[in-house]
Amino acid sequence: MRHFPIFVALEGRRVVVSGAGECAVAKLRLILKTDATVAVYGSDPDPQVIAWAAEGKLRLTPRPIAEGDATCAVLVYGANEDAAEDARAVAIGRRAGALTNIVDNLADSQFITPAIVDRDPVTVAIGTEGAAPVVARDIKRRVEEMLPTSLGLLARIGQAFRPLADALPKGRVRRDFWSKFYFERGPRALEAGGEDAAREALDALLADTLSHDATPGxxxxxxxxxxxxxxxxxxxxxxxxxxxxxxxxxxxxxxxxxxxxxxxxxxxxxxxxxxxxxxxxxxxxxxxxxxxxxxxxxxxxxxxxxxxxxxxxxxxxxxxxxxxxxxxxxxTTASAAAAAMGQSLTKRGRNASFRLLTGHDVKGFAEQDWRALAKPGAVAAIYMGRKAATFIRGRLMIHGGADTTPVTVIENATRADQRIVETTLLDLPETLDTQGLTGPVLMMLGLAPRSAAQAVHSLSPQLAEAL
Structure with a gap:
């Protein structure tokens, strides 16, 4: 994470924008949603910037930014669409102690402005560190569809009510109270009777919560x-x-x-x-x-x-x-391991049953129906079997298990550091000793990886994921 996401308090504080054209207009639409004092410097200002200045939403100085114009500013934006002028503007801002941003220039910016879903005072910020703006816009669209437009109003009602809700004990009781308001009673009341009804619902919910015993665990x-x-x-x-x-x-x-x-x-x-x-x-x-x-x-x-x-x-x-x-x-790990191997746990003509085994139990190495497991075509997933590998090999071979029976060992199944190791019953203990398997392993008796799956997992995790 190269950029740490924070929310900066801007109420009554200066934000300076160098540039007054179309590029600045796009940035100002967002900045003007805040309670900051906004100052814009730029020649040939866009009509929209002039209009905002006339409405008192910002202060416009129709000339390039100069030394001293960024004094006491918290943020300074370079929005001139001119590399040299933007570099000069942010240099002025940095000398004044402000954080600086050049629009569409990640490398020379000290901060970035994320995509924002605005349900004031609920704000969702979405950033990709400049790597995938299209992805950020798509996430923004999805989140906007998820959050009703009424959420902001409910949040403001709840914000004013918080001192009264402090009478509730902290933790689960208080969380459940607010969950019921925001996702159940509040929306219903707001739809049925508007803002006053939502406030009444909040009062009633608090009374109900205080009158009931603590929620059991x-x-x-x-x-x-x-x-x-x-x-x-x-x-x-x-x-x-x-x-x-x-x-x-x-x-x-x-x-x-x-x-x-x-x-x-x-x-x-x-x-x-x-x-x-x-x-x-x-x-x-x-x-x-x-x-x-x-x-x-x-x-x-x-x-x-x-x-x-x-x-x-x-x-x-x-x-x-x-x-x-x-x-x-x-x-269960057996299902995930089989998927990683590209195999089915059961197959017509091969095995009509599948067993889940443990390598050891509270008494030590676990005894199983070794005769059935040693039959050709038998398939079993052996959990916690690393230490019991020699014991398992011996029991199976004593009961007729072929030394060429395939065994696949899967370490850290489904994780980024997953490993798939193919061996045979005869070589199983030695394989576990020599492969340096340190994570949790599961052994698939009677199954070998499909060649395609084995090839993918022999590559680097990044390349395997890409394939």
Whole structure:
């Protein structure tokens, strides 16, 4: 991020524009939406600039900018459409201590003006750092379609009401109060009876909220998918954003956690195979503690919470404490890994069943139906199998598994650093040792990548994405 997005307070402060032609007019249409004191310097001013000056919206000086004209200015724009004159103007501005911008000249500007969706006082700024203005305009159009024109009026009504709403406790109760006003009661009242009705609805909503007991906590047990945030369900995205507390395991990708609100408490309860880990009982106690305190908890689990996710233990703890919960399924890593390989988990004539296995359980290396898994055409996804690779190879080969049986190892499935490693049952342990796989891996027994998928993933992540 080369440009840090901020909103600058301009009420009563000077903004200077060097240039008074068509280029300046386009910039002034935006600047005049603010409460700044606007000064324009430029010969041969556009009629629109003259009209704005006559209406008292700006002060026009019909000559080029000179030394001292930018004194006390916060922002100075060069809008002359003349490179030399713009460079002279911003030099004057910088000597006066102002931030400077040359229209359509990113390299020589200290700040940029984003595309703006105006629902005053709600303002959405969209920037692409000059890389893709067309994209910014398209996003602007979409956001304008999403936000009703009445939103600004509701926001002003709410702004005046905020001191009264301070009687509500901070956190979820207050957020729920404002959500109900802006997205439910407020719009309905405004449409039915106008501004007065919206104010009355706000008074009634505050009275209702104060008269009710505190909202009880709730836990959503959410599948965070294999890592790519775009593979989250819409429901999961919404619940993560709404959560007061996000409790996640180490398999949840950083892109998913970015969806949480900045005010949310984010707690990692990661487990490491055969290494330092949170105890499940402690995780259960933490989830219950946060919910009983009234929080809306998002319990994020990599993949799908019902696949090797200790889901039942957490539900039992919540039930015992009288805490309500719901389950939000996610894409399990086996599905994502198969997609990355360009393969189907089942195929007519090859395998009529597909198994999900764990490499180890609470007793150690997990025993399976090795005879069935060793049959030609058998397909299985082996979770948490890195440490058990030698054990798995031995069991399968003892029961007749061919040493040439394909095994594909997928590390960090769906993430930018995803790796796909093709091997055989005979070479599986040695492959894991020599390939330097440090991230979470899933082993696909009986499946090899399609050649096209393998070729793409052998390229750099950037080139693979482009293909």
């Amino acid at each position: 709730h836990v959503s047990l959410i599948g965070a998918g294999p890592g790519d945030p775009e593979l989250l369900t819409l429901k999961a995205r919404r619940l993560v954003h709404e959560a007061d507390v996000v409790i996640h395991d180490r398999l949840v990708g950083p892109g998913v956690l970015e969806l949480a609100r900045r005010e949310a408490e984010v707690i990692c309860v990661g487990k490491t195979g055969f290494g330092p880990s949170w105890k499940q009982a402690d995780i259960d106690a933490l989830i219950v503690e946060k919910a009983l305190a009234g929080a809306k908890v998002a319990r994020l689990k990599g993949g799908d919470p019902a696949v090797f996710g200790r889901l039942d233990e957490e539900i039992d703890a919540l039930d015992a404490a009288g805490v309500t919960w719901d389950i939000v399924p996610g894409i």
